Amino acid sequence: EPEVTQTPSHQVTQMGQEVILRCVPISNHLYFYWYRQILGQKVEFLVSFYNNEISEKSEIFDDQFSVERPDGSNFTLKIRSTKLEDSAMYFCASSSGGRAYEQYFGPGTRLTVT
């Protein structure tokens, strides 16, 4: 069964550093998403991406964040100048269609900023 994969599973970085979280969505999917979940809190939408551009982003997704689909298979989330409060689990998801379609989630990357 096809699945969304994410690497690394755990990333530790120092405050102020840049990190890139990688995701490989399901191959025939067209819509891609990033969410984050701070420990013990709810899943928060960050951004959706379709047709090589951001289709929607939340207020969390400010200039510190960027997304890219560099090669037709990977989908990356870059966080510049990380802060302690960026520590969270980051989930990538993909879907074959728009809002009515199931999103398939990856296992997540746990980002720890020290």
Place this chain on the structure above:
Amino acid sequence: AQSVTQLGSHVSVSEGALVLLRCNYSSSVPPYLFWYVQYPNQGLQLLLKYTSAATLVKGINGFEAEFKKSETSFHLTKPSAHMSDAAEYFCAVSENTGGFKTIFGAGTRLFVKA
């Protein structure tokens, strides 16, 4: 703007008892509604979804949910709890505002007692 409220951050039931997890939504347009389950250290998995067809939706693992527009609710039920149902459950709403933003509730952790 859409929002989701899950009543009860923790629910505890005995094995074999009815499971009822409550979800109320707010949406300015007809919503698409989802229930996801998250097992420890894993990503989210879709249990079921409502996309304006039948109001009673059946999902995996014996779960079902009923969309009640008059009550703006989408409660999740299962007639008989199993130990393996212990997990975190998230209700989510999707609204086509030009993008594909999905808003999650705060989650309800289900405990199943032997």
